[in-house]
Amino acid sequence: MEKRFQPYSRLAAIVFLVVGCLWVLRPFLPAILFACAITISSWPLFLRLQARLRGRRTAAATVMTISLILVIILPLALVTWNVADNAGQFYRGLRDALQAGHLAPPDWLRQVPVIGEMMDNYLRGLISSREQLIDLAKRYMEPARHFLLGGGIVLGSGVAQVSLAAFVSFFLYRDGATLLQALSVGMDKIMGEHAIAVAETVSRTVRGVMYGLLGTALAQAAVAAVGFLIAGVPAVALLAVGTFLFSLVPVGPPLIWGGAAIWLFNQGSTGWGIFMIVWGVFLISGVDNVVKPMLISRGSSLPFLLVLLGVMGGVLAFGFVGLFIGPTLLAVALGLLRNWTDVHPVVAPGRRRDDHAA
Secondary structure: OHHHHHHHHHHHHHHHHHHHHHHHHHHHHHHHHHHHHHHHHHHHHHHHHHHHOOOOHHHHHHHHHHHHHHHHHHHHHHHHHHHHHHHHHHHHHHHHHHHHOOOOOOHHHHHOOOOHHHHHHHHHHHHHOHHHHHHHHHHHHHHHHHHHHHHHHHHHHHHHHHHHHHHHHHHHHHOHHHHHHHHHHHHHHHHHHHHHHHHHHHHHHHHHHHHHHHHHHHHHHHHHHHHHHHHOOOOHHHHHHHHHHHOOOOOOOHHHHHHHHHHHHHOOOHHHHHHHHHHHHHHHHHHHHHHHHHHHOOOOOOOHHHHHHHHHHHHHHHOOOHHHHHHHHHHHHHHHHHHHHOOOOOOOOOOOHHHHOO
């Protein structure tokens, strides 16, 4: 009788142990998942660096971790600090202007084609009515303050999560070979002959999504920096970093280049403001339609809907690092589903299935 129930008791003990470990690691799970995604996507680079350092894994892991700090954490911390500082100044200035009654629409608004004069007349009428203005301020100022404060908290938590992820990545790089060997043995015992195919699907999908998200964000930031330099917008480096971060969110870059265009209009540079809008619509935002599908399709043909849901759901579930974790998890699940059902998306004529399939 004891031998009959022994497998069930063993399974229950394993399940209890796994649930307990996940409960203990729950506060750090987003950073751990993000560290795993970073390590998997940059593992080939780590191996080349380790070979150049004559096989010294600790030194190579240290260099990779420092690179993560310089490339991701410092720019994110800089943007977070500037967003918090500027948001506070903007809120106080707008509040003082409302109280003093010195608020007026900018002169460039009337010069905007088609809707400029109509918007200018509406705003002047709204400002001239103190009752409507106070009611509008009461209705929107506090939600706007909470929105900006929430955005600052998300970015601040993102700095903490990415910092922890960089710390975890060091150990994943250093002990990655041992972890891979143990994981390979475990998957082989659980899945048998399908273990290799599943591991390849997960690895290829994670790299495809990470390369797609980060590659697209980097390309949009570079194109945006060129446009800011041409138009004479100040703080090009900060705006480029902001474009990089906001590019991770669907319809995020227009918040940056749109703000730059408004600043140019406000400075009286109407021509450069129009140039910034055209540059943003056709080049900055256009990069997303060319680079992202090209990069992601190398690892996983993730539909736009899943990218959008992955980003939004990932942020709600994991905070800032959910920008990466959400789409990656959905892409891995989709890739495993396609691998299991052997159903792949229809590809365009002339393209090979191997180039497009997950």
